[in-house]
Amino acid sequence: MYSKIFSRIYNEFGWNYYPEAFAGQLLTWLTANAPQAQRILDLGCGTGVLCRILRKHGIAADGVDLSENMVAIAREADPEGRYDVGDMTVYEPEGRYDIVTCTGDAVNHLTDTAAVEKMFRKVHSYLEEGGVFIFDLLNETEVPDPEPIEFRYDEHTDASLQMTKDEAGIVTLKVRVKEDGENVLEETVTERLYGTEIIRGLLENAGFAQIAFAHRLLEEGKDVPTWYVTAEKP
Numbered sequence: 682m683y684s685k686i687f688s689r690i691y692n693e694f695g696w697n698y699y700p701e702a703f704a705g706q707l708l709t710w711l712t713a714n715a716p717q718a719q720r721i722l723d724l725g726c727g728t729g730v731l732c733r734i735l736r737k738h739g740i741a742a743d744g745v746d747l748s749e750n751m752v753a754i755a756r757e758a759d760p761e762g763r764y765d766v767g768d769m770t771v772y773e774p775e776g777r778y779d780i781v782t783c784t785g786d787a788v789n790h791l792t793d794t795a796a797v798e799k800m801f802r803k804v805h806s807y808l809e810e811g812g813v814f815i816f817d818l819l820n821e822t823e824v825p826d827p828e829p830i831e832f833r834y835d836e837h838t839d840a841s842l843q844m845t846k847d848e849a850g851i852v853t854l855k856v857r858v859k860e861d862g863e864n865v866l867e868e869t870v871t872e873r874l875y876g877t878e879i880i881r882g883l884l885e886n887a888g889f890a891q892i893a894f895a896h897r898l899l900e901e902g903k904d905v906p907t908w909y910v911t912a913e914k915p
């Protein structure tokens with residue numbers, strides 16, 4: 682999952698739009714809700730887009746991701762930043778954080794509830810008291826019909842994305858890339874859909890309070906299908 686070529690394609694195909702958009706919203710959210718926040722940890726940081734933007738705004742943001750290929754891109758783009766390769770279900774950072782984020786469906790990449798609960802407990806252990814865990818969750822309605830979506834990257838490179846969902850809520854994202862008509866990559870990413878009540882229960886078990894689910898992070902703005910979840914460490 683997230684091989685070298687897939688990570689490059691992820692970085693170059695414009696999927697950075699999502700963390701860029703989230704970064705803008707998070708900066709506004711922080712001003713209104715946690716202006717004192719100094720340290721942020723981004724779990725499943727991917728190519729480091731969110732951390733880079735936060736760091737440009739003077740926030741000490743660190744990232745961790747399971748894929749060494751995604752982390753390599755993050756480190757190259759931001760050599761002064763801290764980007765660790767690690768599994769967020771067991772990762773133990775050196776210090777504590779005011780805010781922990783986990784976006785771009787990274788939670789859905791954990792395909793069993795035990796792994797999600799383990800990760801929630803870890804996050805709770807290194808959040809400061811009063812700190813907030815902010816993450817997004819893929820919503821069932823975001824998984825469209827399994828019609829492939831075709832992209833033309835340049836005159837030599839075409840890609841297609843196909844998302845399917847089974848009855849158990851397992852989502853399979855198949856990515857195919859062709860260069861001059863030859864297959865150069867076929868990669869499958871597996872995610873799991875979780876209902877909000879399951880996630881609420883796991884957060885409560887881990888010790889979180891003030892748990893809220895909404896279709897947007899900010900009060901103003903348009904609703905989107907994605908769930909934004911905020912949970913506080915009392």
Ligand SMILES: C[S@@+](CC[C@H](N)C(=O)[O-])C[C@H]1O[C@@H](n2cnc3c(N)ncnc32)[C@H](O)[C@@H]1O
Pocket residue numbers: 683696697699700724725726727728730745746747748751767768769770783784785786787790791
């Ligand atoms: C769809 S990408 C989102 C990346 C980034 N958050 C963004 O918004 O661009 C999901 C990321 O989660 C990472 N990931 C999946 N399972 C993980 C785990 N157990 N621990 C840490 N990262 C994980 C993947 O390697 C991938 O980079």
